[in-house]
Amino acid sequence: MLVRAFVPAHITAFFVPAFHDDPLKAGSLGAGVNLDKGVNVFASVEEGSLERHVHIAFNGEPVGKKRAVISYSVADELVPEDFRGDVEIWQYFDFPNGYGFGNSAGGALGTALTLSYTFGGTWLRAAQTAHRYEVLNRGGLGDVIAQLAGGMEVRVKAGGPGVGVVDNLFFEGYKVLVVPLGRLSTREVLDGDVVRTIEREGRKALEKLLMEPRPERMMSLARGFAERTGLLSGELLELAGELDRVLRNPSSMIMLGRGLFALLREDEVEKAISLVSDLNLPYDVTGIHEGRPVVGRWVG
């Protein structure tokens, strides 16, 4: 049986990390947007061998346990102990790993959903399993619960699925421009001194967004957060300025990757594309994925 899950890429606009010894209570506050590109996970299960084997591949290439510790841990928990056969998990990413698109959480959640669909389970338990290993292995804090919510999300109470609370903004007619330029280590940022500033600025941004919960406000607060924390600076900040000249709403930084994102109205798409093309930068323009991830038997 072949089961497929689609989990949207998730871009964080601003955030407050919430660390906790209980991984289900760890999470983050903040806001972000889910794209209609992201991670497709296919789980292929064949019974009948003498042992229980789990194999994982990224974009068609088999990966070992070290490179995919989160997804292997999820699979190990959700494939029944007494299963004898081969489980293959194929993860395909629309965006590069480490660039701030929530690939790690998307792969983990897609793995959890396809395996739970196959072997029995529920949405909440699958999501909690993905969140738990994300947190334990420091893949991320808020992506899983944000990807579950879809759309433009606001994490108003920190925690994993079933513990944290996610709200959603109403929006209409927006596309998302992404300019992915490189990696940024979430781990290094969260280990640094900047974490205090992130906490303070993130809380302020959240408070202000909830007073005026609109996509446009989210972008201006995201930009303020990115600049005041010092995460957005130098060339990236200059590029944000260039984008601002052709767009109605401020662009901001992908948290956490070396890259920018912006909301585009239909009539802004062409201008945005011609600007980033002229600068020879990689980019993508995607829709926003509303609602939860998709999972089901694959008969493509």
Place this chain on the structure above:
Amino acid sequence: MLVRAFVPAHITAFFVPAFHDDPLKAGSLGAGVNLDKGVNVFASVEEGSLERHVHIAFNGEPVGKKRAVISYSVADELVPEDFRGDVEIWQYFDFPNGYGFGNSAGGALGTALTLSYTFGGTWLRAAQTAHRYEVLNRGGLGDVIAQLAGGMEVRVKAGGPGVGVVDNLFFEGYKVLVVPLGRLSTREVLDGDVVRTIEREGRKALEKLLMEPRPERMMSLARGFAERTGLLSGELLELAGELDRVLRNPSSMIMLGRGLFALLREDEVEKAISLVSDLNLPYDVTGIHEGRPVVGRWVG
């Protein structure tokens, strides 16, 4: 501006009421299914008169405050105090009121979503407003949060949106047969002695479903709950028996209405329809609405 929301009809399979003085902590445990028919709510807002007017209509007929106290309360809270103009809320129901399809919650949630979309607000606040007036006016306890979750839902922690926790079952290829025969007063049932039995049997059913979280198990537990609480008896129980003879999974009672529902595989639809047609009973066969309600500007 005309904004439309679709909220699925929600059928409760089994439940445990959870009363609480704080309406956001009141709710229910249990399980149920959301249909792809339900309530369509249109909000039409015209600024410019001297006063603030709110009008509500059910299926095209204007209704006064007494007959629609929940939706009027929601509108009164979500239309800004200083708004001067006419707000018309048109609610269209695919199923009759009082038959156990969550019309009251659907109308309230649809009203809250369309008005929040129009005047500003968020998904969570809209849903909490609908839930609060549902509880305060005893329209229901668990419909709003169940309709927000969509699909086949399991309420694992009681409470309103942001407080309660809803899980979802995985399912594939089911349609739902509904046989709506009449009203049943939720209020009278919950005021009666049967409430103790409901609590005991509901808890047992939930516990068992979580041990084996599958749609087929939900139906057999629903049926056991309906019979052991004595809510399903007499002619309705006989009819359930007739349906069972042609279906793989047990049918059960719509909580709370005088009616039955059953899950149908594609190859069972014809048999089910011919049985209820032969008996001259009203029926409908619908799909299952997955994910959250739909809201957006109406340009039909």
